[in-house]
Amino acid sequence: MAGQTPINIDGAILEGGGQSLRVSTSLSCIVGKSIRVFNIRAGRTTPGLRSVPQHLSGLIAVRDLCGGSLLGGDVGSLEITFQPGPVRGGQLIADTHTAGSVCLLLQVTLPCALFSASPSCLTLRGGTNADMAPQLDYMLQVFKPIAEKFGVKFDCIVKRRGYYPKGGGEVVVKVSPIGAIKPIILTERGDVTKVFGRAFVIMLCICIYIYIYLLLPIINDDFGCAGVPADKVGVQASEMLIHNLHHGGCVDDYLQDQLIIFMALAQGVSRVLTGPITLHTQTAIHFAEQLTQDHRTLPKGEEEDSYDSSKGGGHSVRD
Ligand SMILES: Nc1ncnc2c1ncn2[C@@H]1O[C@H](COP(=O)(O)OP(=O)(O)OP(=O)(O)O)[C@@H](O)[C@H]1O
Numbered sequence: 121m122a123g124q125t126p127i128n129i130d131g132a133i134l135e136g137g138g139q140s141l142r143v144s145t146s147l148s149c150i151v152g153k154s155i156r157v158f159n160i161r162a163g164r165t166t167p168g169l170r171s172v173p174q175h176l177s178g179l180i181a182v183r184d185l186c187g188g189s190l191l192g193g194d195v196g197s198l199e200i201t202f203q204p205g206p207v208r209g210g211q212l213i214a215d216t217h218t219a220g221s222v223c224l225l226l227q228v229t230l231p232c233a234l235f236s237a238s239p240s241c242l243t244l245r246g247g248t249n250a251d252m253a254p255q256l257d258y259m260l261q262v263f264k265p266i267a268e269k270f271g272v273k274f275d276c277i278v279k280r281r282g283y284y285p286k287g288g289g290e291v292v293v294k295v296s297p298i299g300a301i302k303p304i305i306l307t308e309r310g311d312v313t314k315v316f317g318r319a320f321v322i323m324l325c326i327c328i329y330i331y332i333y334l335l336l337p338i339i340n341d342d343f344g345c346a347g348v349p350a351d352k353v354g355v356q357a358s359e360m361l362i363h364n365l366h367h368g369g370c371v372d373d374y375l376q377d378q379l380i381i382f383m384a385l386a387q388g389v390s391r392v393l394t395g396p397i398t399l400h401t402q403t404a405i406h407f408a409e410q411l412t413q414d415h416r417t418l419p420k421g422e423e424e425d426s427y428d429s430s431k432g433g434g435h436s437v438r439d
Pocket residue numbers: 136137138139140161164173224251252253254255258340341342343373374375377378400
């Protein structure tokens with residue numbers, strides 16, 4: 121591949137899953153640096169790019185958003201090389217052709233679309249409520265309001281929901297470019313004023329899938345379970361909710377890793393009070409540091425810490 125020498129990204133580090141690929145590819149696209157990712161998903165029992173969980177569709181979507189080139193982007197690939205071009209925005213269709221999560225497609229494309237030359241209209245197809253991924257409702261009711269604090273805005277039209285195993289969901293996300301991402305301070309939780317839940321029950325020939333979705337202003341958890349009795353799903357959801365309430369942080373265990381890329385790109389220092397730092401968050405921080413080292417613009421006098429213990433029992437993640 122012609123052009124600059126790529127930055128080497130070791131996909132086996134820390135979590136060793138698809139998130140390393142998404143964070144590195146998005147940042148590569150935004151900062152305009154080529155990457156070579158090796159040991160892709162080495163921490164998983166089926167390493168390499170998989171089509172079902174959206175890894176490949178996400179990579180292709182980013183490539184198409186910026187007119188870049190991608191080498192090694194095949195199912196099963198343990199290594200890819202990605203050379204980004206300027207992010208141009210416009211219309212993009214990304215299709216997992218499975219129940220692969222549209223929310224993880226959004227996770228990899230949204231940061232890029234924010235830095236594009238023109239507005240983007242992203243048609244994302246797959247599962248809207250997939251396991252081991254943010255639920256669409258989570259993206260819209262938990263992630264979105266917090267993302268807006270960074271100045272990140274997007275509109276999402278839900279055309280169709282899609283569930284495992286068929287997929288077939290479709291959302292259209294409109295993103296306007298942003299001049300700069302603002303840093304955020306999220307260190308005071310405030311009072312919990314309301315808790316509500318939504319249950320999705322999908323009847324299939326032989327199994328029943330239940331997704332329960334519990335929402336506080338800032339905390340959300342979902343459980344997708346085949347063949348698990350509804351009362352057990354309810355208990356699991358409540359336990360997770362209680363855990364997130366007890367740790368005292370301002371974001372739940374999932375949101376923390378999803379905010380790192382915006383904290384890394386923000387023009388200034390962000391502070392977010394969290395519960396114990398997850399491995400996903402440590403992973404996102406690791407790759408954000410690797411790819412944004414000379415990209416960050418810290419205000420004069422601000423020292424650069426990755427972690428900062430807080431007094432309140434939670435952990436504070438800093439840009
Ligand atoms: N219940 C949930 N609610 C909100 N977000 C979630 C939930 N479960 C997982 N996530 C988010 O989904 C992402 C999952 O990343 P991860 O790398 O584990 O999955 P993946 O891309 O499917 O890769 P792999 O197939 O290697 O596991 C993380 O950003 C995590 O915070």
